[in-house]
Structure formats: C-alpha cells, structure tokens
Amino acid sequence: MSEPNTVLVTGGAGFIGSHLVDRLLSLDHKVVVIDNLSTGKLKNLNPAATFHHLDITQPSVTEVFQREQPDVVFHLAAQVSVTESTKDPFHDSDVNVFGTLRLLEAARRCGIEKFIYSSTGGALYGDPETDPCTEEHPILPVAPYGLSKYVAELYLDLYHRLYQINFTTLRYGNVYGPRQEAHGEAGVVAIFAQAMLEGRQPQIYGDGDQARDFVFVDDVVEANLLAMTKGDGGAFNIGTGEKTSVNQIFESLQSTIKYRWGPELAPARHGEVYKISLDSSKATEALGWTPRVGMEEGLLQTVEFFRNAGKAVR
Numbered sequence: 001m002s003e004p005n006t007v008l009v010t011g012g013a014g015f016i017g018s019h020l021v022d023r024l025l026s027l028d029h030k031v032v033v034i035d036n037l038s039t040g041k042l043k044n045l046n047p048a049a050t051f052h053h054l055d056i057t058q059p060s061v062t063e064v065f066q067r068e069q070p071d072v073v074f075h076l077a078a079q080v081s082v083t084e085s086t087k088d089p090f091h092d093s094d095v096n097v098f099g100t101l102r103l104l105e106a107a108r109r110c111g112i113e114k115f116i117y118s119s120t121g122g123a124l125y126g127d128p129e130t131d132p133c134t135e136e137h138p139i140l141p142v143a144p145y146g147l148s149k150y151v152a153e154l155y156l157d158l159y160h161r162l163y164q165i166n167f168t169t170l171r172y173g174n175v176y177g178p179r180q181e182a183h184g185e186a187g188v189v190a191i192f193a194q195a196m197l198e199g200r201q202p203q204i205y206g207d208g209d210q211a212r213d214f215v216f217v218d219d220v221v222e223a224n225l226l227a228m229t230k231g232d233g234g235a236f237n238i239g240t241g242e243k244t245s246v247n248q249i250f251e252s253l254q255s256t257i258k259y260r261w262g263p264e265l266a267p268a269r270h271g272e273v274y275k276i277s278l279d280s281s282k283a284t285e286a287l288g289w290t291p292r293v294g295m296e297e298g299l300l301q302t303v304e305f306f307r308n309a310g311k312a313v314r
C-alpha cells in the first residue's frame with residue numbers, strides 16, 4: 001500500500017493503539033479511531049485522528065464504517081485483562097469475540113482491503129512444551145482471555161473463506177513501553193516502574209521465576225505497519241525469542257531507577273502462564289519483521305516516560 005489510506009484503529013486510545021495511531025499519522029494516513037475509553041485515555045489519543053467514542057459491540061459500528069470507508073482496519077480494542085477474564089468470562093467473550101464479529105460484519109458490508117488483528121502469543125499456547133514456541137504449537141489457553149482472543153482469530157479465518165476478507169493476525173508477546181497501564185497483559189513493567197518511582201514497594205506473585213517474552217511497543221507498531229502489505233492470511237508470533245523473568249525485570253528496573261528496597265512477596269495467581277517465549281521466524285520470513293529495541297533500551301525509555309509523567313502530575 002503505497003498511497004496514504006484511510007485506516008481505522010479500534011482501541012486507538014489504548015497503550016499499543018495510541019502508538020500505532022501516532023505512526024500512521026506520521027505516514028500521512030487518515031486515521032479514524034473507535035474506542036470506548038474503558039481502559040484507554042483521551043490524553044493518549046493524537047488529536048489529528050477522527051475519534052468515535054463507541055463500544056465495538058454496538059450496532060452503530062456499521063454506521064462508522066459506512067461513513068468513514070476505511071481501507072485498512074487495525075483491531076486492537078479488547079478486554080485485555082487475564083485476571084478479569086477469569087472473574088467475568090461473559091464480558092471477556094462479549095468484547096473479544098462478539099465485538100470482533102461486529103467489526104467483521106461491518107467490514108464485509110462496506111468492503112475493506114485488509115483487517116489486521118492484534119492477538120496474543122503469550123496467552124494462547126498455555127505453558128508451552130517447546131521453547132521458543134512456534135505458531136504450530138497446540139492452542140491450550142489457561143484463561144478465558146486466551147480462548148476469546150483465539151476464537152476471534154477463527155472468525156477472521158472464516159470471514160476470509162466466506163467473504164474473501166483479507167487479514168493478518170499478529171500474536172504479541174508481552175508488550176511494554178511508554179503509556180502502558182497497569183491492567184494489561186504485560187502490566188508488570190508499568191506496575192514496577194511506577195511503584196519504584198513513587199517510593200512504593202512492588203509485589204511479586206509466586207517465586208518471581210515466571211518468565212515472559214517482553215517486546216517493545218515500537219517493534220509491535222512496526223509489525224502492524226508491515227502487515228498492511230504483507231503476511232496475507234497468516235498468523236504470526238511477534239516476540240523476541242528471549243525469556244525474561246519477573247525477578248529479572250524487578251532487578252533491571254531497580255538498578256535503572258536506583259530503588260533501594262526489595263519486592264513484597266504475594267501468593268501465585270491462577271490463570272497465569274509460567275514460562276513462555278515466542279519464535280518469530282515466520283514473521284521475519286513473511287513480514288520482514290525483527291525486533292529492534294533491546295530490553296535495556298526499552299526499559300530506559302519506559303522509565304523515562306513514567307518519570308516525566310510523574311513530574312507532570314506534581
């Protein structure tokens with residue numbers, strides 16, 4: 001896609017979505033955002049985007065599609081909390097499955113060029129038997145969130161077969177970076193950094209040995225941009241292939257922030273994957289994607305953001 005296009009970003013006021021909106025605008029695309037601001041923030045949202053304050057489960061989504069005629073849809077709006085999905089699986093399914101279906105129906109009625117879906121690699125494969133884990137690994141989620149994100153993938157596949165809707169699914173590792181809030185899948189970096197900067201003691205659940213594939217938000221945005229023209233009909237892991245434990249994150253942030261205290265230890269949580277890293281070689285081959293921002297640099301940028309945000313509040 002060489003010419004600037006109208007792109008619709010659901011969840012564009014959220015952590016990842018707002019970074020994507022900024023990049024798309026910098027590339028001269030016309031950007032339309034649908035967000036109900038349940039976890040997203042207006043202050044994240046670039047004022048150059050056209051904003052529809054709307055829930056993706058609502059019928060009026062179709063009117064927005066008809067009015068704006070998007071060429072490409074980036075679908076990021078979701079119920080993003082693994083813990084909440086266990087407490088209220090109905091709401092989780094409502095947003096993540098039914099909401100996605102609402103968008104797909106609107107997309108097929110108005111005709112779009114591509115639907116790019118933000119799925120999860122971290123919550124889909126359960127505790128993987130292989131490390132790093134490829135897309136071929138059995139789908140064995142340990143919480144409703146992982147399943148609802150996957151059912152939406154299946155709807156994409158169905159709509160492709162039934163109505164030829166072109167799509168790419170991106171399965172992220174644990175995304176971190178500026179603007180992240182504490183509630184999401186990879187909230188640990190935001191939670192620890194904010195607590196340390198405010199002189200509070202962060203909690204570590206269980207032994208802290210649980211490890212994830214942490215990928216920086218700019219790299220995830222890049223994968224979305226590449227998917228505009230590549231990776232048709234595929235699902236791709238977007239991660240670094242490296243595992244970093246919660247204890248390691250604590251120690252790295254501790255030394256970056258010069259925080260003097262240890263963590264407060266709390267019981268392990270249910271519905272959490274213990275250890276996972278993602279093999280992204282399929283994304284490298286099909287999209288030309290590789291992660292560029294290392295953990296040290298990514299954490300530095302994140303801490304800097306929270307430091308400045310803290311100063312702005314005072």
Ligand code: NAD
Binds near residue numbers: 077
């Ligand atoms: P986020 O909570 O910051 O963003 C989600 C956005 O969707 C928010 O702005 C929220 O207000 C909006 N939203 C939620 N429900 C909505 C609804 N019913 N209607 C309209 N808008 C709604 O979370 P994020 O971390 O930026 O996640 C973005 C996407 O990436 C999600 O689809 C998530 O499942 C996926 N993902 C995130 C991670 C991660 O580590 N952050 C990992 C894997 C996948």
